[in-house]
Amino acid sequence: MAKILVLDRSEELAEQIRSFAEELPNDPEVVSCTKIGSIDHVQEHDGPFSVLVAGPSLGTRAGLRRLAAIHREQPGTAIVVAFQNEPDASLREIVQVGAIDMVDYPVDDLSLRAALKRALEMSQRIGAVTVYEPIYQPAEAVPQTHNARVFTVCSATGGCGKTFYATNLAMFLAQNSSARVALVDLDLQFGEITTSLRLQPSYTIADVLSHEDEDVDLTTHIEDYLVQYEDKFWALPAPKEPSQADRITPTEVTKILDVLRTHYDYLVVDTPTALAETVLAAFDLSEHLFVMATLDLPSVRNLGLFLQTLQKLRISSDNVSLIMNKVEKDVGIDVEQITKLFPQGFRSTLPYAKEVSRSVNLGKPILGAQPESDIAKRITYGLTQFLPPDARRRLEESTAASGIKIGSLSRLFKRRLVQITESAR
Ligand SMILES: Nc1ncnc2c1ncn2[C@@H]1O[C@H](COP(=O)(O)OP(=O)(O)O)[C@@H](O)[C@H]1O
Ligand SMILES: [Mg+2]
Incomplete structure (x- = not known):
């Protein structure tokens, strides 16, 4: 069964997706993670996920670094970002994390459903063992070891x-x-x-x-x-x-x-x-x-x-x-x-x-x-x-x-x- 992981500090986006999940292909299960620090644990326990939806609290440089790391570890998961109008990051940085789609948050059910439908189909095509790699390795994903x-x-x-x-x-x-x-x-x-x-x-x-x-x-x-x-x-x-x-x-x-x-x-x-x-x-x-x-x-x-x-x-x-x-x-x-x-x-x-x-x-x-x-x-x-x-x-x-x-x-x-x-x- 397909699974969607919603990553955001608030439960709202996950609730919204749950409200129409049964209309999506294969009636996917929606898992929500509001403690961003616990993402590894959730992935280990409930993963793998076909789609990851990153909510507005990930729309920062630090959030994008986190997404880039997830993408490297789980390249088979299609990432959709739902950020507020002006995320604290450039479009280029968002592309670099390997996101396949982006919607403006708050987002109406219709657009979100369409984005998730595409993401689910795409993840099926790429399958569990995927080969798609981001074109760039984001520079900021490299762990910084220096001390200020x-x-x-x-x-x-x-x-x-x-x-x-x-x-x-x-x-x-x-x-x-x-x-x-x-x-x-x-x-x-x-x-x-x-x-x-x-x-x-x-x-x-x-x-x-x-x-x-x-x-x-x-x-x-x-x-x-x-x-x-x-x-x-x-x-x-x-x-x-x-x-x-x-x-x-x-x-x-x-x-x-x-x-x-x-x-x-x-x-x-x-x-x-x-x-x-x-x-x-x-x-x-x-x-x-x-x-x-x-x-x-x-x-x-x-x-x-x-x-x-x-x-x-x-x-x-x-x-x-x-x-x-x-x-x-x-x-x-x-x-x-x-x-x-x-x-x-x-x-x-x-x-x-x-x-x-x-x-x-x-x-x-x-x-x-x-x-x-x-x-x-x-x-x-x-x-x-x-x-x-x-x-x-x-x-x-x-x-x-x-x-x-x-x-x-x-x-x-x-x-x-x-x-x-x-x-x-
Ligand atoms: N060289 C200076 N000339 C004039 N006013 C100054 C000068 N240095 C600080 N002040 C003023 O003195 C007050 C106290 O400074 P502040 O930096 O808040 O001190 P502190 O943080 O040590 O309590 C502030 O109103 C500041 O604008
Ligand atoms: Mg002072």
Whole structure:
């Protein structure tokens, strides 16, 4: 007897097919699988299937990779995709998974029945041992074994500009290289990445975990939970409700970051001010920490304590960069003296700039909104070494071509520092 497998997070499509299944050739049995991670089990138990109908929740890159893998293992199953009008994948990618037909979801009974009838007939022709192979092997079906570089932005005091810096770090990496960048909001209670980038996410980090309870395969579906910022980078938002934050454990944070690392080239992690266990979990995976401070005594004092804590955690100071932010004249504190307190020096000293508020109000990182501003250039200068080597060379060449020598920028910065220091006296 012919069998149809319906793969989708919701039961609706399977119900619809069941309602007219007896009118299809050979009155096929309709099996539904709503836990996409359990597909292998279902195929082993209830397969083989003549037809597989992939519902709208498979209409993502991760979903298509999953379908491509199924197609390779079960080439005798004819795949029909029922995706929403604008799936998050190109037609070419859909063709590459070996789908023989595509309907727009939601779909009326008549069109769906016609598509399934054709698919059933075709699968009969190709038979159980089929020879049809996809023309292309989708590149993305190749398992990725690489591990993203993880950068975490943190501070001992609130309001230092962590979120500001983290969004710009993600933007910097995405703008200057072809790397895939994911920005993760680990400020689980009061995360502001979505607000500061004006994103409207469907999911948050809390949903990743709640679906995991339902046995969804994280590795395959993690990308579905991220929201894209323009065409630059992806973001995994903090939970919508602060109360959801408590339920997220450090082990879960590690797990999510580990899975994300296999899908992206860089992870940028924004954190809350407190050194929570979940933040320490991110530190453990981080190649580099960016520690922010502002030019006021409590912040500087806490920066000292924070660095001592990092030492106790055996995080090498080579893997830590200090960023002094919101530097202003006439605030009664001497930048030079402060820099002396921290012999490792500051990677960047960023001025207090009204362009920052403007960029936040626009919902754009300043590197996108005002790349020519002094603060944007300083951020760029401080981060160049974190690019992949070829991208770094390109950036250095273009900076040289535009007449701004990194050296002169640093001299300029030193001069400004002295000016600020003097005027603060
Ligand atoms: N260099 C700067 N100049 C002016 N305003 C800044 C600067 N850096 C950050 N801000 C502003 O300060 C506030 C706090 O920054 P935010 O990134 O949210 O800090 P944190 O994430 O550390 O709490 C925001 O309103 C931000 O726009
Ligand atoms: Mg923040």
